[in-house]
Amino acid sequence: MRVDVLDRGVVSYADFITLLFAFFVVLYASSQVDKRKVGKLAVAIQVAFQQLGVFETSNTQIPLSDSEAVPFAQVQVVENAERTTDFERFVQPMKGMPSPMKNVQNELEKALAEEIKSKIVNVTLTREGVVVSLREVGFFESGSATMRASSKGSIDRLAAILASRSEFLRIEGHTDNIPIHNARFDSNWELSSSRATEMVKLFIERYHIDASRLSAAGYAEFHSVSQNDTAEGRAQNRRVDIVILNPSRPPIAP
Template identity: 30%
Template sequence: MKRRSTRRKSNSGAPKWMVTYSDMVTLILVFFILLFSMSQIDLVKFEAISESFKNRMIFEFYPSPVPMENPTENTSNQESGKNSNEFENPTQIENINDRDDTPEEAEDSLDKLMGDVGQYLDNNSLNNVVSASRTERGVVLVLQESILFDSGKAVIVDSGKPFLDKIAKLLSNIPNHVKVEGHTDNRPISNFRYPSNWELSGARASSVIRYLINEKNFDNSRFTAVGYGATRPIVPNTSAINWSKNRRVEMVIMENNTE
């Protein structure tokens, strides 16, 4: 007897569970479509989200995982700025002022100013009575009290006016702001005009500025008067020689953009 051959049933079409799964997905899709149709779109939020996607800052620094069809064309557009919105965001552009000096330029400006002042003092034989130094504030001219004032007074003596005239000629050649500072020693003073060293130092600084403005017609806005009293000695107040060094008027010729 021949053995009866068994026929294998061939499965045709999708599995039965796929029908149920597709029905469920269709119902869920219909459900979300109904929710969307009944909802109201907030135009303000929608425009904000849309604008955020337009801003290239979100995607600018991240490489795209999708290869470009025409990389050469897209690169040229990006380099030319055709597809960018750089000018739509002005806050991203660095604010550069032509008047702002870099630290190197400011340093060179002060060094040149110091050279000019030193040359002027040499040409006018002022090195014995006026000393100049270069600091972070600018160029500092130091005039001792004995050149300009009598002891305990703030009236410029006649013998000191020629020195101020020469300094005025120097200042007339440069537009820099000038800060005039009065200093005293630590010995107290008390009279009807100057109750303390504060008033005396401030009055001396003001006398120098008043002379330059009244006699040389300088602009008031160029000057600042400050009285430090005995708070900033350059040497210890321990002897008569040191006292005389601390009694001084300093004229700080400041860098151009420094007030």
């Protein structure tokens, strides 16, 4: 009788050990799944922060599992392919843009043909829409937000097209990287913002463009389209961009 009780105790203990082993196997398997998920989440977060400019580009490898690792350099290639920088606006114009935006580009190029030929205006199709770049040399006094009197005819033709449409417009001021400090402006931030704001005020007050369609932004020297190590490159960077936003695409963060 005592032997039977002992046997039953041994069997029960063995069952308990088996269940405990199975429990730890499940925990281990779960930890491997979580590790993979955490790895993928880390990649996603790092890519997102890279796109927002929070972290600098890194070649750190982030393991997804014990047997799988993706070098961040490979992730960065994909991420960069989805981004639109100011430089890419002009060297890689967007292909396959919906015809309404292409029509806007064609209309603007026709109206501003002389200015484009003189290289004081550039019209480009981008991911965001159509960008009309007005170079400082043709539209603003040097180091000032005052517009040149000679630019009125060009602005008249540009504004007539903008007023006839309904897309949102973002007016961007840009400078080169040479610091400015005069009686009115302490920095390129102030100069670029003031030029964008003056253009917005002009569109509202003289051309009666709906103010709800307009926004202004100053980027100083940080959204350049050319290198700042030559006089010509700096001249290209000193500009005001009028971005006619494509309504079929979400806006890209600055």
